[in-house]
Amino acid sequence: xxxxDKTFNPELIEDKWYQYWIDKKYFVASLKKKAKPxxxxxxxxxxxxSLHMGHALNNILQDVLIRYKRMxxxxxxxxxxxxxxxxxxxxxxxKQLAEEGIxxxxxxxxxxxxxxxxxxxxxxxxxxxxxxxxxxxxxxDRERFTMDEGLSRAVREAFVDLYKEGLIYRSNYIINWCxxxxxxxxxxxxxxxxxxxxxxxxxxxxxxxxxKLIIATTRPETMLGDTGVAVNPTDRRYKDLIGQKVxxxxxxxxxxxxxxxxxxxxxxxxxxxxxxxHDPYDFELGLKHDLDTINVMDEDARMNESxxxxxxxxRFKCREKILADLSNQGFLKKIEDYTHQVGHCYRCKTFIxxxxxxxxxxxxxxxxxxxxxxxxxxxxxxxxAMWEKTYFEWMENIRDWCISRQIWWGHQIPAWYCRDxxxxxxxxxxPERCFKCGTSNIEQESDVLDTWFSSSLWPFSxxxxxxxxxxLKIFYPxxxxxxxxxxxxxxxxxxxxxxxxxxxxxxxxxVYIHALVRDSEGQKMSKSKSNVVDPLxxxxxxxxxxxxxxxxxxxxxxxxxxxxxxxxxxxxxxxxKIWNASRFVLLNIGEFKTFNIEKITxxxxxxxxxxxxxxxxxxxxxxxxxDSYRFNDAAYxxxxxxxxxxxxxxxxxxxxxxxNKKDPFYDFAKFxxxxxxxxxxxxxxxxMPFITEEIWxxxxxxxxxxTIENYxxxxxxxxxxxxxxxxxxxxxxxxSIRNIRGEMNIPPGREIEIQIRCSNxxxxxxxxxNKSYFLxxxxxxxxxxxxxxxxxxxxxxxxxxxGDIFIPLEGIIDFKEEFRRLEKELARTTQDLNSAxxxxxxxxxxxxxxxxxxxxxxxxxDELIEKKIKLESNLKKIKELDTE
RNA sequence: GGGCGGAUAGCUCAGUUGGGAGAGCGUCGGCCUUACAAGCCGGAUGUCGCAGGUUCAAGCCCUGUUCCGCCCACCA
Numbered sequence: 020x021x022x023x024d025k026t027f028n029p030e031l032i033e034d035k036w037y038q039y040w041i042d043k044k045y046f047v048a049s050l051k052k053k054a055k056p057x058x059x060x061x062x063x064x065x066x067x068x069s070l071h072m073g074h075a076l077n078n079i080l081q082d083v084l085i086r087y088k089r090m091x092x093x094x095x096x097x098x099x100x101x102x103x104x105x106x107x108x109x110x111x112x113x114k115q116l117a118e119e120g121i122x123x124x125x126x127x128x129x130x131x132x133x134x135x136x137x138x139x140x141x142x143x144x145x146x147x148x149x150x151x152x153x154x155x156x157x158x159x160d161r162e163r164f165t166m167d168e169g170l171s172r173a174v175r176e177a178f179v180d181l182y183k184e185g186l187i188y189r190s191n192y193i194i195n196w197c198x199x200x201x202x203x204x205x206x207x208x209x210x211x212x213x214x215x216x217x218x219x220x221x222x223x224x225x226x227x228x229x230x231k232l233i234i235a236t237t238r239p240e241t242m243l244g245d246t247g248v249a250v251n252p253t254d255r256r257y258k259d260l261i262g263q264k265v266x267x268x269x270x271x272x273x274x275x276x277x278x279x280x281x282x283x284x285x286x287x288x289x290x291x292x293x294x295x296x297h298d299p300y301d302f303e304l305g306l307k308h309d310l311d312t313i314n315v316m317d318e319d320a321r322m323n324e325s326x327x328x329x330x331x332x333x334r335f336k337c338r339e340k341i342l343a344d345l346s347n348q349g350f351l352k353k354i355e356d357y358t359h360q361v362g363h364c365y366r367c368k369t370f371i372x373x374x375x376x377x378x379x380x381x382x383x384x385x386x387x388x389x390x391x392x393x394x395x396x397x398x399x400x401x402x403x404a405m406w407e408k409t410y411f412e413w414m415e416n417i418r419d420w421c422i423s424r425q426i427w428w429g430h431q432i433p434a435w436y437c438r439d440x441x442x443x444x445x446x447x448x449x450p451e452r453c454f455k456c457g458t459s460n461i462e463q464e465s466d467v468l469d470t471w472f473s474s475s476l477w478p479f480s481x482x483x484x485x486x487x488x489x490x491l492k493i494f495y496p497x498x499x500x501x502x503x504x505x506x507x508x509x510x511x512x513x514x515x516x517x518x519x520x521x522x523x524x525x526x527x528x529x530v531y532i533h534a535l536v537r538d539s540e541g542q543k544m545s546k547s548k549s550n551v552v553d554p555l556x557x558x559x560x561x562x563x564x565x566x567x568x569x570x571x572x573x574x575x576x577x578x579x580x581x582x583x584x585x586x587x588x589x590x591x592x593x594x595x596k597i598w599n600a601s602r603f604v605l606l607n608i609g610e611f612k613t614f615n616i617e618k619i620t621x622x623x624x625x626x627x628x629x630x631x632x633x634x635x636x637x638x639x640x641x642x643x644x645x646d647s648y649r650f651n652d653a654a655y656x657x658x659x660x661x662x663x664x665x666x667x668x669x670x671x672x673x674x675x676x677x678x679n680k681k682d683p684f685y686d687f688a689k690f691x692x693x694x695x696x697x698x699x700x701x702x703x704x705x706x707m708p709f710i711t712e713e714i715w716x717x718x719x720x721x722x723x724x725x726t727i728e729n730y731x732x733x734x735x736x737x738x739x740x741x742x743x744x745x746x747x748x749x750x751x752x753x754x755s756i757r758n759i760r761g762e763m764n765i766p767p768g769r770e771i772e773i774q775i776r777c778s779n780x781x782x783x784x785x786x787x788x789n790k791s792y793f794l795x796x797x798x799x800x801x802x803x804x805x806x807x808x809x810x811x812x813x814x815x816x817x818x819x820x821x822g823d824i825f826i827p828l829e830g831i832i833d834f835k836e837e838f839r840r841l842e843k844e845l846a847r848t849t850q851d852l853n854s855a856x857x858x859x860x861x862x863x864x865x866x867x868x869x870x871x872x873x874x875x876x877x878x879x880x881d882e883l884i885e886k887k888i889k890l891e892s893n894l895k896k897i898k899e900l901d902t903e
Numbered sequence: 904g905g906g907c908g909g910a911u912a913g914c915u916c917a918g919u920u921g922g923g924a925g926a927g928c929g930u931c932g933g934c935c936u937u938a939c940a941a942g943c944c945g946g947a948u949g950u951c952g953c954a955g956g957u958u959c960a961a962g963c964c965c966u967g968u969u970c971c972g973c974c975c976a977c978c979a
Contacts, residue, residue: 761945
């Protein structure tokens with residue numbers, strides 16, 4: 020038998036086994052396998068990114084699921100891939116260029132894109148290798164990239180189809196503009212932060228009148244673009260002014276005063292300045308009331324020629340200047356502190372500037388309908404279900420999706436403009452000439468698509484769509500999507516819409532929404548906050564298995580994870596525990612007989628029947644937990660069984676047998692010990708793939724890898740309540756004796772004599788048959804078990820349900836110590852008894868509670884009474900002895 | 904403004920149809936007992952945020968409330 024090293028060193032085995040699995044092609048999905056398909060598509064990480072805690076959690080959970088299902092014999096496919104991450108990647112490369120003193124515009128679009136591809140080539144493999152380091156069992160042969168040829172084709176196909184159906188349109192509209200990235204953003208890409216700013220009260224004189232309107236605004240610099248002033252139609256203060264005009268200060272432009280019920284009379288002075296070019300709602304008001312639109316800023320958010328003397332000034336500098344000018348001319352009434360939400364770019368944090376421009380949009384309402392329905396009718400289920408509410412709320416109030424970006428890295432929109440006749444041509448195949456006027460003087464739209472547009476097609480584009488591939492036929496819809504709630508709208512919602520649109524089927528049956536890994540203060544980990552815990556460092560320090568197990572054990576539904584290193588260290592210890600338990604097994608089994616487990620169950624000893632029962636209970640719990648995505652419970656059940664049943668008790672119980680060839684259960688014990696360990700390894704493998712493979716390979720086996728072995732199945736025939744109850748009684752007795760030893764400060768080395776007075780013949784028989792456990796686990800030299808034992812004169816006593824335990828301590832016993840110990844126990848017993856009595860005296864309880872509960876309470880009551888009497892009589896005896 | 908989540912042992916957190924409050928870490932006492940000191944044995948520790956209600960019975964269900972976190976939203 021091959022042995023294990025004395026200590027577990029994860030570093031020595033991880034790469035070895037990962038390579039082995041790859042070489043053996045265990046992760047490659049089959050198109051011929053008849054088994055039920057089970058597919059997960061990876062949330063594609065940014066191709067140039069590197070692994071952070073969020074990735075780690077996300078991919079570990081996916082790997083647990085896919086390994087579990089693979090072992091269960093399903094036809095599994097975990098599709099990997101990466102995302103081109105438009106703005107994010109472009110920003111990275113722009114920064115690199117900036118270091119060389121180059122602006123992207125200096126080198127032009129083509130060369131810039133080449134540069135990005137180069138960077139992708141250099142760094143694109145990093146995240147993939149890190150995923151492999153986690154043990155991710157993806158089908159790497161099928162790895163995809165959102166900008167590879169096939170997926171680009173899918174993007175074009177989808178875009179053109181949607182356009183032709185009128186679900187994509189082009190429009191001049193006010194959008195969120197990032198003055199730094201120089202691009203439009205969707206509503207989701209704007210993040211709002213609470214900022215303490217100012218509310219400025221400006222004076223707008225009414226034309227041909229002595230009256231003045233006081234107007235509150237947070238953005239005085241936009242006044243240059245004001246084209247109207249609005250009041251609430253029911254506001255008595257201003258009713259008479261509706262239809263009149265005000266003279267805009269500094270600009271001296273006359274603009275109309277009009278009424279709209281949107282205006283809140285309570286806010287500020289109840290008068291709203293309207294700047295259609297620089298505020299989304301003002302834009303709507305402008306359309307509604309046919310106001311002029313005056314854009315006063317350029318794409319850098321500097322004032323433009325419409326701003327007159329302010330031209331060229333940056334927007335916030337301009338604000339100061341305008342305030343100074345207004346103040347000098349007596350138009351600034353007052354300034355108040357004001358806290359409000361300010362939007363900034365989710366990629367570069369620059370303040371967003373609303374801007375009117377020509378953009379492409381997806382008409383989302385029609386797509387959202389079926390996406391809502393599919394969740395309502397359960398075609399797609401979200402775990403935990405509370406997220407369904409959030410999903411519905413967003414979907415039901417969905418707004419059109421701005422999909423064009425004025426950047427270079429991404430899928431260029433397949434639209435062409437005819438320079439001669441102005442026709443817009445949208446085609447899957449690049450057109451040679453204008454369909455309308457026939458000229459070849461056409462130019463492709465320079466905008467690219469929002470990264471999330473290609474992501475929304477991911478579950479089917481990755482499987483080969485628009486080709487009708489075998490993969491698509493077999494694996495779509497996928498089984499489960501595992502992701503964080505932060506991209507529920509960005510990604511999940513949009514995949515639902517596109518999947519239903521193009522495949523007519525939901526993209527996944529289940530969505531498991533996991534937590535975000537946060538720092539100790541509950542903050543999202545991010546580089547800018549420098550609160551990032553690097554998974555790679557942790558993995559190296561504690562081992563990948565320990566790291567995986569930790570995140571799995573912390574993956575509670577509906578709650579964020581605050582990661583602590585102690586927890587990981589704890590699971591490193593767990594891995595070590597498994598390692599050493601396995602060492603013990605390998606050191607002791609030697610050559611042993613194998614049996615047919617199915618046939619010997621009845622012949623086994625109590626101990627073996629118990630551990631098998633306990634094992635199968637653990638199996639049923641773990642499978643149930645995994646099937647309902649209760650990862651933390653699954654991890655707990657495994658942990659508890661391995662450490663606190665198998666190691667703490669079974670291995671200790673089995674030792675006397677292993678050391679005694681003449682023991683009638685000698686062969687059985689060796690066999691069952693090995694069998695249980697082997698089963699544990701399979702049960703644990705999805706969570707800790709490396710250590711389980713390493714140990715499994717050293718056990719007597721027939722297969723080539725635990726990765727492709729069957730996942731344990733619980734079988735009812737192994738459940739043995741009788742054995743569990745009996746072992747429980749033995750454990751209780753042993754714990755009671757150990758408790759006395761501990762509390763009475765009996766040195767562990769000192770052997771003691773034990774007498775157990777059993778309350779019935781059955782217990783007497785049970786204890787006698789298992790005497791060896793007491794000798795070994797209580798360090799006893801002599802043990803007397805009988806229903807007829809008189810209490811020794813000087814003895815410590817332990818009271819258990821089925822009898823009394825006496826430890827004669829002639830000469831050693833500290834009466835005061837023993838007295839205190841028993842008194843403490845008596846107090847506790849009395850308290851429990853009182854609560855039981857109270858319940859049993861309650862007529863309503865007896866009348867209304869289920870019989871099962873009542874008899875349980877009655878039994879408890881009887882046991883407590885008996886215990887109390889015994890404790891009292893013993894206390895009395897000790898008192899007598901002590902005074903002698 | 905709307906919605907969601909959290910408040911349980913010193914710390915981080917479990918607790919799935921309501922029926923004897925748990926784990927890990929920490930802590931205290933004792934052990935290098937030939938698988939494991941990354942370990943073993945034992946001990947201590949909780950008005951389950953607050954106030955009501957339903958129930959024979961509430962950490963769990965209902966109502967209200969405080970504090971913390973998050974998401975959504977067009978009050979400038």
